[in-house]
Amino acid sequence: MSLESVARARTHQPCAACRTLRRRCDSSCILAPYFPCDEIDRFAKVHKVFGASNVIKMIQMVEERNREDAVKALVYEATARIRDPVYGSTGAVCQLQKMVQQLKMQLESTKARVLELQQQKDHFWGILLNVNNLDLLSTINGGNFSLDYDDSISYDPTKFPAECDDWII
Structure with missing residues (x-):
């Protein structure tokens, strides 16, 4: 064995499945890509609900391009089954x-x-418009409508400030 292959063998850590099952993890381990060494709890849940041999069989039955999704579904179902064993x-x-x-x-x-x-x-807008139109028509037709200038309500802006000195600050 070369020095490089020995170093690679030492740095290779077993996957979570092999670590949980206490077996040697080789390069052909089918579970290694889906259960890395730092995700032991994921495999433990799946192993508890389905069993390791059944998980391997289910993964092998699925096409290789769909295996990652199948493993995610197994993990989800195992987590849900542990949380709620009945449903x-x-x-x-x-x-x-x-x-x-x-x-x-x-x-x-x-x-x-x-x-x-x-x-x-x-409905209220219709009532409001009808009332306003009726009032306007009755005012015009009734003769109460006047354009006469009434001096009592007029106001001269030049006198206003002088008449109200105490209001100006």
Whole structure:
């Protein structure tokens, strides 16, 4: 053996699966790419729920390009199964579906309320416009409308500050 291969052998650490199973991890270990040496807890969960030999069989059944996703799914299912032994990830999925249904109902209720408020606003604008038009027409037609200049309500800006000296600061 050359010095370089000895150094490589010493620096190679066993994967989390081989470390947990206390076996020698060689370069052909099928679990090494998916369970690196620093992720022992991930493999421990999967091993506890499915067993190491079943995990190896499941990984071998999947095409190589899809194996990483399969391992992620196994880890997720194992974590969910440890958290909830009866329902596993199905419980989480059902809970999320229930939340989605509740949110859909809430959205429909909110849309209905917005539509109702929009109709009320339109109704009040219609009433307001009709009342203003009627008042304007009755004022013009009734003869109370006057353009006469009334000196009592006029105001001279040059006299105003002089008349209110105590207001000016």
